Amino acid sequence: xxxxxxxxxxxxxxxxxxxxxxxxxxxxxxxxxxxxxxxxxxxxxxxxxxxxxxxxxxxxxxxxxxxxxxxxxxxxxxxxxxxxxxxxxxxxxxxxxxxxxxxxxx
Amino acid sequence: xxxxxxxxxxxxxxxxxxxxxxxxxxxxxxxxxxxxxxxxxxxxxxxxxxxxxxxxxxxxxxxxxxxxxxxxxxxxxxxxxxxxxxxxxxxxxxxxxxxxxxxxxxxxxxxxxxxxxxxxxxxxxxxxxxxxxxxxxxxxxxxxxxxxxxxxxxxxxxxxxxxxxxxxxxxxxxxxxxxxxxxxxxxxxxxxxxxxxxx
Numbered sequence: 001x002x003x004x005x006x007x008x009x010x011x012x013x014x015x016x017x018x019x020x021x022x023x024x025x026x027x028x029x030x031x032x033x034x035x036x037x038x039x040x041x042x043x044x045x046x047x048x049x050x051x052x053x054x055x056x057x058x059x060x061x062x063x064x065x066x067x068x069x070x071x072x073x074x075x076x077x078x079x080x081x082x083x084x085x086x087x088x089x090x091x092x093x094x095x096x097x098x099x100x101x102x103x104x105x106x
Numbered sequence: 107x108x109x110x111x112x113x114x115x116x117x118x119x120x121x122x123x124x125x126x127x128x129x130x131x132x133x134x135x136x137x138x139x140x141x142x143x144x145x146x147x148x149x150x151x152x153x154x155x156x157x158x159x160x161x162x163x164x165x166x167x168x169x170x171x172x173x174x175x176x177x178x179x180x181x182x183x184x185x186x187x188x189x190x191x192x193x194x195x196x197x198x199x200x201x202x203x204x205x206x207x208x209x210x211x212x213x214x215x216x217x218x219x220x221x222x223x224x225x226x227x228x229x230x231x232x233x234x235x236x237x238x239x240x241x242x243x244x245x246x247x248x249x250x251x252x253x254x255x256x257x258x259x260x261x262x263x264x265x266x267x268x269x270x271x272x273x274x275x276x277x278x279x280x281x282x283x284x285x286x287x288x289x290x291x292x293x294x295x296x297x298x299x300x301x302x303x304x305x
Binding site for chain 1: 113116117120123181182183184185186187188189299302
């Protein structure tokens, strides 16, 4: 007897699916807001890499970039927007669903 | 499972990463050192002055904790606002701390008033130690700070041991047991993480 065929995978959000951006989104999802340094430490990305990925996420309106000052120095905080939060939740559900559907290999 | 999908683990790891600075360790060590400082002035007639000396060291420890987190840890690890669950847990820590301060203040007042059971009773010594272990463990639980369980035992044990034996240097021994690893962790942290130059 044939095994049940795997369901067609849902359309995955490719913007989030990229490993570095997935790290950024996940790290921002579990907090209210964080700055650049925090994200660099948590993701292990370099300043340039992080900056470039953040720009793409900002263009998609997944993150808010809040520019301000800390004393006299400029300071940028980042947070997920409602759209970004929903997109991440959808992506996570899709991935968890897909992983659950994979055969165990036994 | 891949870390980005295991959000609880990811959040825990991020939150706990702020304990690698050793600042909380030094804070608790200084709190115990303050007790030893208090005993140094044992022969002083005016107990209120002894209390002031102890409070001075404790306020210094508090200042180190707040200033250290703001000026040493944040520039190195970054600034983050954790979610509502963490804020609620920090509120419980604040409440436990306040309760603990009130309790210690009440004990000091009773000590000044020469309440007999407090000076001699073995049960009161053990009770104080157990209370300290309990309240510090509550803090460890809500702070997700595993080393603090060990410090809870050292803190409570030092109090009970000093009260039972009268060997006041045990406060210093306890303080060093916390301070030495705390300072080592602090130095390692300073070496490993340089202040970020990123805005």
